Amino acid sequence: MNENNIEWTKLAEVESFNENPEQLLKVKRDDILVIKNNDGFYAINNRCPHLGLALNLGGCNHQEKTIHCKFHSSDFSYDTGEVKAWLNVKGFEKFMTWLFTKMDPDAKKMMSMEPKPVETFPTKVEDDHVWVGINNSI
Numbered sequence: 118m119n120e121n122n123i124e125w126t127k128l129a130e131v132e133s134f135n136e137n138p139e140q141l142l143k144v145k146r147d148d149i150l151v152i153k154n155n156d157g158f159y160a161i162n163n164r165c166p167h168l169g170l171a172l173n174l175g176g177c178n179h180q181e182k183t184i185h186c187k188f189h190s191s192d193f194s195y196d197t198g199e200v201k202a203w204l205n206v207k208g209f210e211k212f213m214t215w216l217f218t219k220m221d222p223d224a225k226k227m228m229s230m231e232p233k234p235v236e237t238f239p240t241k242v243e244d245d246h247v248w249v250g251i252n253n254s255i
């Protein structure tokens with residue numbers, strides 16, 4: 118990553134994360150989810166790379182540093198963006214997904230997409246605030 122192309126945006130007070138360790142914040146047109154755990158701050162694009170739905174609704178596992186997408190059971194590292202589980206639907210949800218894919222070719226296409234990592238952003242703490250760096254060259 119070329120550091121010269123990174124534009125830093127001041128987001129929220131560090132202290133505000135004590136009560137609210139996962140904050141959804143707007144940077145230009147993106148919804149950035151900033152997550153605090155014991156190691157520091159992490160920032161990801163809140164849009165799931167599968168269908169663009171909101172990741173913050175699924176919850177985090179801070180031991181694993183992952184976030185879960187509740188819509189089709191995918192898990193991503195909020196540290197690296199890596200896919201940890203992809204479209205891992207189970208039980209009744211799996212049956213319904215199978216049924217939809219039989220009836221609707223678009224649903225079949227959606228459920229056969231290749232895994233894609235979630236976008237991550239660098240963070241820093243300065244002036245008692247968390248900042249996020251967005252690479253403008255992408």
Ligand code: FES
Nearest residue numbers: 165167168186189
């Ligand atoms: S929208 Fe997230 S896994 Fe489908």
